[in-house]
Amino acid sequence: MQSYLWLGDEALAQAAIDAGLSGVFAYPGTPSTEITEYIQKSKLAAERGIHSKWSCNEKTAMEEAIGMSFAGKRAMVCMKHVGLNVAADAFINSAITGANGGLVVASADDPSMHSSQNEQDSRFYGQFAQIPYFEPSSQQEAYDLTLQAFDVSERHGVPVLIRLTTRMAHSRANVIRRVETPRDQNSLHLPADPRQFVLLPAIARRNYSRLLQKAPLFEQESEVSEFNQYVEGPDRRMGILACGIAINYIQEVYGEKGCPHSLLKIGRYPIPRKLVNRLVESCESVMVFEDGYPMVEELVRGLTSKGPHVRGRLDGTLPRDGELSPTCVAKALGFPAPETAKVPAEVVGRPPSMCRGCPHANTFEFIVEAVKSFPQARVFSDIGCYTLGALPPYEAINSCVDMGASITMAKGASDAGLHPSLAVIGDSTFAHSGLTGLLDVVSEKSPVTIVIGDNLITGMTGGQPSAAYQRLEQLVLGIGVEPQHLHVVVPLPVNHEVNVELLKKEMEYPGPSVIIARRACVRAAV
Amino acid sequence: MKQDIIIAGVGGQGLLTIAGVIGATALKAGLNVKQSEVHGMAQRGGAVVSHLRLSSQPIASDLAPEGSAHLLLSTEPMEALRYLPLLRQDAWLVSNKNPVQNISAYPSLEALWKRIGEWPHPMLLDADELARSADVRRASNVVMLGAASVFIPLSHERMKDEIRSIFDRKGSAIVEKNINAFDLGRAAALKIHGK
Ligand SMILES: Cc1ncc(C[n+]2csc(CCOP(=O)(O)OP(=O)(O)O)c2C)c(N)n1
Ligand code: SF4
Numbered sequence: 001m002q003s004y005l006w007l008g009d010e011a012l013a014q015a016a017i018d019a020g021l022s023g024v025f026a027y028p029g030t031p032s033t034e035i036t037e038y039i040q041k042s043k044l045a046a047e048r049g050i051h052s053k054w055s056c057n058e059k060t061a062m063e064e065a066i067g068m069s070f071a072g073k074r075a076m077v078c079m080k081h082v083g084l085n086v087a088a089d090a091f092i093n094s095a096i097t098g099a100n101g102g103l104v105v106a107s108a109d110d111p112s113m114h115s116s117q118n119e120q121d122s123r124f125y126g127q128f129a130q131i132p133y134f135e136p137s138s139q140q141e142a143y144d145l146t147l148q149a150f151d152v153s154e155r156h157g158v159p160v161l162i163r164l165t166t167r168m169a170h171s172r173a174n175v176i177r178r179v180e181t182p183r184d185q186n187s188l189h190l191p192a193d194p195r196q197f198v199l200l201p202a203i204a205r206r207n208y209s210r211l212l213q214k215a216p217l218f219e220q221e222s223e224v225s226e227f228n229q230y231v232e233g234p235d236r237r238m239g240i241l242a243c244g245i246a247i248n249y250i251q252e253v254y255g256e257k258g259c260p261h262s263l264l265k266i267g268r269y270p271i272p273r274k275l276v277n278r279l280v281e282s283c284e285s286v287m288v289f290e291d292g293y294p295m296v297e298e299l300v301r302g303l304t305s306k307g308p309h310v311r312g313r314l315d316g317t318l319p320r321d322g323e324l325s326p327t328c329v330a331k332a333l334g335f336p337a338p339e340t341a342k343v344p345a346e347v348v349g350r351p352p353s354m355c356r357g358c359p360h361a362n363t364f365e366f367i368v369e370a371v372k373s374f375p376q377a378r379v380f381s382d383i384g385c386y387t388l389g390a391l392p393p394y395e396a397i398n399s400c401v402d403m404g405a406s407i408t409m410a411k412g413a414s415d416a417g418l419h420p421s422l423a424v425i426g427d428s429t430f431a432h433s434g435l436t437g438l439l440d441v442v443s444e445k446s447p448v449t450i451v452i453g454d455n456l457i458t459g460m461t462g463g464q465p466s467a468a469y470q471r472l473e474q475l476v477l478g479i480g481v482e483p484q485h486l487h488v489v490v491p492l493p494v495n496h497e498v499n500v501e502l503l504k505k506e507m508e509y510p511g512p513s514v515i516i517a518r519r520a521c522v523r524a525a526v
Numbered sequence: 527m528k529q530d531i532i533i534a535g536v537g538g539q540g541l542l543t544i545a546g547v548i549g550a551t552a553l554k555a556g557l558n559v560k561q562s563e564v565h566g567m568a569q570r571g572g573a574v575v576s577h578l579r580l581s582s583q584p585i586a587s588d589l590a591p592e593g594s595a596h597l598l599l600s601t602e603p604m605e606a607l608r609y610l611p612l613l614r615q616d617a618w619l620v621s622n623k624n625p626v627q628n629i630s631a632y633p634s635l636e637a638l639w640k641r642i643g644e645w646p647h648p649m650l651l652d653a654d655e656l657a658r659s660a661d662v663r664r665a666s667n668v669v670m671l672g673a674a675s676v677f678i679p680l681s682h683e684r685m686k687d688e689i690r691s692i693f694d695r696k697g698s699a700i701v702e703k704n705i706n707a708f709d710l711g712r713a714a715a716l717k718i719h720g721k
Contacts, residue, residue: 167589172561173588248587327591340610392630
């Protein structure tokens with residue numbers, strides 16, 4: 001069996017192919033993007049006809065995958081953690097419909113918010129949906145547990161969630177590809193019960209109680225899972241509970257000597273209660289290490305003061321937020337900090353910035369100029385490379401909340417009487433979640449001025465195609481924006497004055513208007 | 527054998543190529559590798575760092591602990607200094623001397639060079655100039671890799687094989703220029719190092 005140097009994302013992707021995947025459905029988002037891109041580039045996947053085109057957003061991706069599962073085939077959905085919020089309605093309900101073909105959802109969290117608006121913990125979604133969920137501690141496990149996840153999904157007829165973190169997703173390590181010839185894809189086979197996916201209350205109640213009946217089974221499988229390991233240690237003053245990659249930092253810190261404490265590593269959930277109990281009962285105290293929220297820690301602690309003595313993120317033993325590191329884990333375990341050099345005082349922060357020649361730069365230049373004439377004006381923006389317009393020298397935007405929120409927030413502010421109210425949104429973000437907001441604006445003829453920064457691509461995540469490509473005007477007009485209030489401009493210094501005047505004029509118009517600022521991303525162009 | 531390497535620079539400088547060449551060479555040499563990378567937002571001209579850990583034994587953490595790294599390879603002088611806490615006292619600090627001044631508060635370059643010179647084992651190179659003389663201006667990263675190869679316990683010939691395979695699809699002229707860039711970096715480092 002061959003060994004590869006794979007990212008966690010890539011190991012997961014290859015395992016999905018090897019598990020007999022028929023389709024991956026996804027919208028890009030750091031740190032999950034490379035899962036889908038790996039499958040898109042895989043010759044093997046192409047030969048096997050595996051679907052791997054990007055979807056408009058995570059919700060459409062999730063629903064397409066449910067449809068593929070309905071048809072009996074193995075499907076995977078990939079997204080960054082906040083994408084699961086977008087897909088949540090479909091995701092939670094897919095636990096009630098259940099799966100026919102294996103259905104695996106991979107959600108990549110971003111503790112420390114390297115490229116995200118928050119550091120929410122996808123494990124809560126696993127708990128919320130009451131399904132089995134996994135969390136690898138190594139790239140090899142990312143491979144191994146993905147293979148298993150499809151089987152678990154089909155065996156129990158439920159979706160299965162895999163939670164990654166940035167560090168796992170974007171770190172490479174030796175991985176043995178255990179399956180040399182991928183499993184055959186499932187043939188088309190429809191659900192035996194024609195009403196399984198019809199969540200009318202009566203059927204939903206029946207399905208839900210079936211899901212609840214499976215809960216003890218899920219937990220039992222966790223107790224004996226190879227991804228949950230209990231290692232006895234001689235020093236009973238403290239036991240260690242480590243979820244996902246936290247185990248690696250503990251092993252790093254203790255080195256060759258090995259950890260003297262009893263150690264429970266968790267990689268499969270629901271939480272194996274018996275194993276946790278064994279640790280708690282055999283040790284005087286427990287220290288919990290987990291990336292993301294202190295989810296397991298909080299449960300072990302319980303609500304009463306009579307619970308076990310637990311240390312972790314909630315009592316300051318570990319930082320409350322941010323990803324774990326060998327340094328903070330060593331400190332928590334009482335190791336003295338090594339003598340190291342300090343960062344010299346000259347070193348200053350270097351935040352990301354727009355590429356030289358970026359079309360958004362010129363777009364912000366004309367927006368900033370036009371807005372100067374309206375001191376009340378506020379610019380609601382969105383998520384993408386153009387969010388960097390918040391930083392100097394532009395400082396041009398007043399919000400960035402979630403995909404699509406620019407248009408809807410501008411509308412809400414305008415409903416409150418703020419005028420002019422502007423929205424700045426990217427083309428891919430518009431296709432993701434801007435369309436419905438624009439329909440709200442049009443329905444109420446709200447005085448909102450929308451600038452779509454159309455760089456013809458999904459820039460922030462590395463230049464994936466944008467679903468709005470070559471259809472943007474059609475979409476905007478189709479939703480009902482008046483043709484005389486739809487403009488396409490080229491954001492270039494030579495057009496600066498004209499663009500400023502046009503935007504000023506539209507800001508004065510008391511109804512919906514859209515200006516498409518179109519020029520290709522310079523990165524994509526090279 | 528155990529070596530932790532920190533690769534630092536600015537998003538867009540080709541750090542992933544450097545890490546990829548070393549990682550692939552180590553894999554083929556039968557070593558264990560862990561290589562944490564930065565993808566995403568910081569690649570838009572922000573500070574980026576890759577931790578590359580090589581060992582004949584299993585490696586636990588994806589991140590190198592503070593005070594553990596044997597080598598720091600930086601494609602930019604201020605970025606080199608950002609990661610000093612990760613270094614062992616006897617680590618080599620190999621840095622390109624040319625700055626990427628994409629922030630307004632960029633400090634005095636002389637002060638940065640001086641700080642680098644204060645490290646016990648420093649090596650400052652004009653990688654941009656060497657890349658120009660190899661006729662590939664964008665290959666400063668490959669020059670730096672060539673320089674750092676002096677301190678990496680892997681065959682530099684095998685590293686060059688990896689460079690060949692990475693640039694293969696861009697044609698043999700590009701391959702040869704990059705090999706030349708690697709050799710120039712390596713020669714410059716050997717000269718400074720007195721080997
Ligand atoms: C729900 C959700 N999905 C995905 C992302 C990741 N993401 C942030 S920006 C972006 C792409 C934006 O593309 P576009 O709107 O075209 O702007 P550009 O970056 O090209 O300027 C993506 C995929 C996210 N932050 N939230
Ligand atoms: S990647 Fe494209 S859209 Fe993003 S900052 Fe660079 S030029 Fe602008």
